[in-house]
Amino acid sequence: MTRARPGPYTLDSLVEVAAQAFLQRGYDATSMEDLSRAAGITKSSFYHHVSGKEALLRGALDRALGGLFGVLAEPAATEGRPVDRLRHIVRRQVEVLATELPYVTLLLRLRGNTETERWALGRRREFDQAIAGLVREAADDGSVPADVDPVVAARLLSGTVNSLIEWYRPGRVDVPALVDAVERQVFEGLLR
Amino acid sequence: MTRARPGPYTLDSLVEVAAQAFLQRGYDATSMEDLSRAAGITKSSFYHHVSGKEALLRGALDRALGGLFGVLAEPAATEGRPVDRLRHIVRRQVEVLATELPYVTLLLRLRGNTETERWALGRRREFDQAIAGLVREAADDGSVPADVDPVVAARLLSGTVNSLIEWYRPGRVDVPALVDAVERQVFEGLLR
Structure with missing residues (x-):
């Protein structure tokens, strides 16, 4: 402060x-x-x-959710093969997380104690379900390794992107380099 | 409770x-x-x-840290190519996390308010630095994509494994399947 x-x-x-x-x-x-x-x-x-504290919390969570749902509405997220849509979404999701870091961090740390928090958690679940649905479609296309449960793959994907809030700080890593690194991890692996 | x-x-x-x-x-x-x-x-x-609450916290954190440092001391973690050592460590780290979930969760949520918490955070940093050192060695061997900063790769790797505490619950997914899925993600990618 x-x-x-x-x-x-x-x-x-x-x-x-x-x-x-x-x-x-x-x-x-x-x-x-x-x-x-x-x-x-x-x-x-x-x-x-x-009007008060809760309105400010709602404003902050709205910024995070607006950014994330905005990504889902982009043409490249709604048209094309599921795996290509996911590539676009992952890249843009990392960008939103990096540029709206405090708001996304608040969203991901919510525990659901107030009505506003429960509303935001519900929206966050909707977002996760949209991603999980796309991962399932990608699995049907053969874009997920056959021995990996698509439900687990979706959890790992969200977990990987969301874990950035634990260590990413503006200026420490270039946003474009961060976006590329996460894309590499998800689509090719980090080690070989 | x-x-x-x-x-x-x-x-x-x-x-x-x-x-x-x-x-x-x-x-x-x-x-x-x-x-x-x-x-x-x-x-x-x-x-x-x-003797009191802090001794119990220390006992719980000891279980998590004992598990994690135990992995680093295993022969497959200390001998061989850095990338193979990392493969072993990632697999075993996921196993420790899944089997010692409450203890690892406590460790990863520490904020450092007491002496015991600061001690555990210091040990956790040592663990992360050991991983980061191995990722750097793997990068020198050409096992990390050339355009990914090894420091970022190490952060992503730890973030991915640690993010399991946010959603993994015993019984929901088989531990061996979880271990394999994380290995796939790190070494081949989740999507293609």
Whole structure:
């Protein structure tokens, strides 16, 4: 919570401040007072912009989910062979994760304690199911090794992409190099 | 914390009860009272076995770290080409993770708030560095794709294996099938 720049404030910039705070202290432990201090504005001006903490959490999760579902809607994700669609989705999913890191991290760490969290977990499950459906189609096409259960393959795929939040930090690795490395891992393996 | 079987109690069985409780409620939120209730013994008999909560956490983390470092010491992990050693380590690491799931999960979720946690995080870093060193050697041998930074490859490798804790549950997938699937992903890719 180092950010304390002068206004004007937009909803987006307050969501950004809130996401950082939620990640650092946890959602439950963060008060509106903490958030207004981190944003460098008074609590009452904060309430001019948002109704409360849950609205900020929803805004942050919306950014993550908007990015991910946006990828699923792209032409290259909806047309062509399942394996090619998956290649596009994996690459773009890594990009979204890297560029929207705090929001995706919040999404992946949710435990489902509030209505907003349960809503976001439901959307996340929908996303995972879309990927799992495509992996199953790819398996029907022979694009998944015959001895690997497509359900396990889908879990491994999501797990691999999502595990980036544990170590990736902006600037440490070029985003295009990261995208290429994950594509290599998924489509050719990391070692041989 | 459903377990409440009659004695006799061993340190191992109390560590098992404690690990489940720490995962369910968090280490800080778990009291010795909670633990003795979960074990089905009185608090004073509990203290006959262990000095306190931190000793139980240490016991649980020791099981995870013992398993992982045990793998690194196996002959197939210490002799031969780096890529073959890595193949053995990845397979055995998945096995340890699947069979010692609660302990490895505790280890991977540590935040470093107590001395015991910091000790375990240090050991975990040593393990990751051993893997990263082997991946670098494998890259020197030409076993890592030339356009993938070995540091990134090592992170992806650890991330992939560790991400199993997010979804793998005993009985859901056969351990040997899981081991094979992860090996496939790392050495040949999941999709083609």
